[in-house]
Amino acid sequence: MRHKTKLILALLLVVQIFGLRILRGYPQFVETYYSLGIFPFISKLSRYAFGWIPFSVGDIIYLGLISLALRWLYNNVKRLKTNPVLFFLDISATLSLAYLMFNLLWGINYYRMPLHETLALEKSYTTEQLLTLTNDLIDKSNRIHRELGYADSVKIDIPYSNKEIFKRSTDGYEVLSEKFPAFSYSPKSLKNSGLSLGLTYMGYSGYYNPLTGEAQVNNLIKSYKFAVVSCHEQAHQLGYAAENEANFIAALATIHNPDDYIKYSGYIFLLRYCINEVARRDMEAYHEIVTRVNPGILESYKEMREFWQRYNNPFEDLSKIFWDNFLKANNQSKGIMSYSYMVALAVNYSEKNEL
Numbered sequence: 001m002r003h004k005t006k007l008i009l010a011l012l013l014v015v016q017i018f019g020l021r022i023l024r025g026y027p028q029f030v031e032t033y034y035s036l037g038i039f040p041f042i043s044k045l046s047r048y049a050f051g052w053i054p055f056s057v058g059d060i061i062y063l064g065l066i067s068l069a070l071r072w073l074y075n076n077v078k079r080l081k082t083n084p085v086l087f088f089l090d091i092s093a094t095l096s097l098a099y100l101m102f103n104l105l106w107g108i109n110y111y112r113m114p115l116h117e118t119l120a121l122e123k124s125y126t127t128e129q130l131l132t133l134t135n136d137l138i139d140k141s142n143r144i145h146r147e148l149g150y151a152d153s154v155k156i157d158i159p160y161s162n163k164e165i166f167k168r169s170t171d172g173y174e175v176l177s178e179k180f181p182a183f184s185y186s187p188k189s190l191k192n193s194g195l196s197l198g199l200t201y202m203g204y205s206g207y208y209n210p211l212t213g214e215a216q217v218n219n220l221i222k223s224y225k226f227a228v229v230s231c232h233e234q235a236h237q238l239g240y241a242a243e244n245e246a247n248f249i250a251a252l253a254t255i256h257n258p259d260d261y262i263k264y265s266g267y268i269f270l271l272r273y274c275i276n277e278v279a280r281r282d283m284e285a286y287h288e289i290v291t292r293v294n295p296g297i298l299e300s301y302k303e304m305r306e307f308w309q310r311y312n313n314p315f316e317d318l319s320k321i322f323w324d325n326f327l328k329a330n331n332q333s334k335g336i337m338s339y340s341y342m343v344a345l346a347v348n349y350s351e352k353n354e355l
Helices: 003-023 027-050 057-078 083-106 105-111 127-147 162-176 197-201 225-237 244-256 260-281 281-292 295-310 316-327 333-351
Strands: 190-192 206-209 214-217
Touching: 003 083, 003 105, 027 057, 027 105, 027 214, 057 197, 057 206, 057 214, 083 105, 127 214, 127 260, 127 281, 127 295, 162 225, 162 244, 162 260, 190 225, 206 225, 214 225, 225 244, 225 260, 244 260, 244 333, 260 281, 260 295
Parallel strands: 190 214
Antiparallel strands: 206 214
């Protein structure tokens, strides 16, 4: 690549940054022409191309890119002293090209209309509304726990393999799409990630690969969360880039699943978020409300907590700092803390619809 081309690409990075800042002011345009226009074609094409392959192509591509990057740094690190301008020009040009590909293939979805607007929901809610939904979710979670044939004190393990969960997870989207056509999901491209151990040490349950359109799920997760994470990554495949919105859609897709085990995982997933929000707003109400939850459900939460604690390490904190800043740079002003927005979606959705 010639120096002039590299300079143009490097300058293009600045143009992209300013261009995306302008795009933030036109969410309706993004929603109409990209998220519901160009992107569905890109997404389906990627899933048709790679979804049938039994292993994660995206993982292999990422490993290859990381290897090439490390090799380049090893061969060019001396240029930091001899010619630092060209060294950083090469890096800037590469980052610019990668950033362009990321945004064209998926990243522009960060600037689409907020989900509460497309679903015609309010954004704010009262503590009273939150408590009403939380109590309702407790009743439903406890009831389905018993209907599955387990004692209140017994933790339920989802009796399906990862492959079976992948197959069943699309059923919830099929039911959901009858009411909301935008949630129609086909074809399927769900994979166990070959980088699951690394993802776990970084504190992540899965990821969406914009290069291949694959949904990668951390296969070390052996709890109620696996089905929810699968649906979460499927929401990303549909173009819902914001983590809080993908969480909410995952909750809906699992709750609407005809399989009772998958449905159960969705109810207790959403319940946990609501209980945590009650604790932030009213600790006295939290202590009262948590006593109503079946001990077996609380054991599932404990199992998930202990899983992440086993892999806790300083690198995870650095990874979360990076992810927090990445979210803020991509139109999620509260970063990781914006995940609580899904509770607002759930509360206001439940005012109009059955959960």
